[in-house]
Amino acid sequence: MEERKFDQITPRAILEYCYDHSKMVNAEALKRLEVRTREHGQIKMLSGPYLGKFLSMISSIIRPKYILEIGGFTGYGTACLAMGLQEEGKIISIEKNPELKGFADDIYEDLGISHKIDQRIGDARDIISTLDYSFDLVFIDAAKRQYIDYFEMVLPCIRKGGVILADNTLWKGSLVHPTLDKMGEGLDGFNKHIKSDTRVDNILMPLDDGVHFIIKK
Numbered sequence: 001m002e003e004r005k006f007d008q009i010t011p012r013a014i015l016e017y018c019y020d021h022s023k024m025v026n027a028e029a030l031k032r033l034e035v036r037t038r039e040h041g042q043i044k045m046l047s048g049p050y051l052g053k054f055l056s057m058i059s060s061i062i063r064p065k066y067i068l069e070i071g072g073f074t075g076y077g078t079a080c081l082a083m084g085l086q087e088e089g090k091i092i093s094i095e096k097n098p099e100l101k102g103f104a105d106d107i108y109e110d111l112g113i114s115h116k117i118d119q120r121i122g123d124a125r126d127i128i129s130t131l132d133y134s135f136d137l138v139f140i141d142a143a144k145r146q147y148i149d150y151f152e153m154v155l156p157c158i159r160k161g162g163v164i165l166a167d168n169t170l171w172k173g174s175l176v177h178p179t180l181d182k183m184g185e186g187l188d189g190f191n192k193h194i195k196s197d198t199r200v201d202n203i204l205m206p207l208d209d210g211v212h213f214i215i216k217k
């Protein structure tokens with residue numbers, strides 16, 4: 001079977017142009033979080049300053065009271081999403097790796113958002129059903145083969161007009177290739193599931209690694 005290596009969807013020069021002409025998320029504390037994540041390992045999983053900016057802008061437009069993040073990792077996306085929260089708002093960020101408990105607590109403190117962050121450690125598929133909120137915004141960014149499960153579990157907990165953003169939904173561009181890895185199969189299945197679901201409106205965007213933008217009707 002032919003082996004193909006995929007990296008960025010967008011040509012590097014265009015991506016650099018986009019970076020150069022965007023006001024990236026630029027807090028000093030977030031730069032420290034990026035460095036700390038790099039030391040921890042798996043920096044590729046971090047949303048980073050470009051996608052992070054998109055998350056903070058969408059959140060600032062919606063001005064959510066309640067956000068749910070599925071797959072919090074080291075907390076970068078959590079902090080960016082929290083930037084748009086109402087003053088009394090809250091983000092529940094679920095992360096299954098116990099080693100990441102409190103990973104960014106001091107960073108949240110420095111950003112003045114600690115009181116808005118509720119990190120939950122465990123499997124999102126166990127935790128979502130225990131949450132009693134009406135979410136305005138949900139960010140799906142955990143196990144790529146479980147996106148349909150997360151979507152089906154969270155949809156009843158999202159208000160009408162609420163937004164779901166699902167990351168990595170173009171999987172480095174590999175989804176247009178006939179041979180997919182298991183995660184690619186999961187993401188392709190998710191994209192098809194959303195397109196055919198009459199309960200939601202959607203647009204799949206080639207932003208970063210692919211962001212599926214979904215609105216509950």
Ligand SMILES: C[S@@+](CC[C@H](N)C(=O)[O-])C[C@H]1O[C@@H](n2cnc3c(N)ncnc32)[C@H](O)[C@@H]1O
Nearest residue numbers: 045046047071073077095096123124141142143
């Ligand atoms: C790509 S990272 C998330 C990046 C993060 N959202 C950000 O903006 O930087 C994916 C994370 O999902 C976590 N994860 C995977 N499966 C999960 C599950 N079933 N429940 C909760 N977290 C899960 C992984 O441990 C990993 O930390």
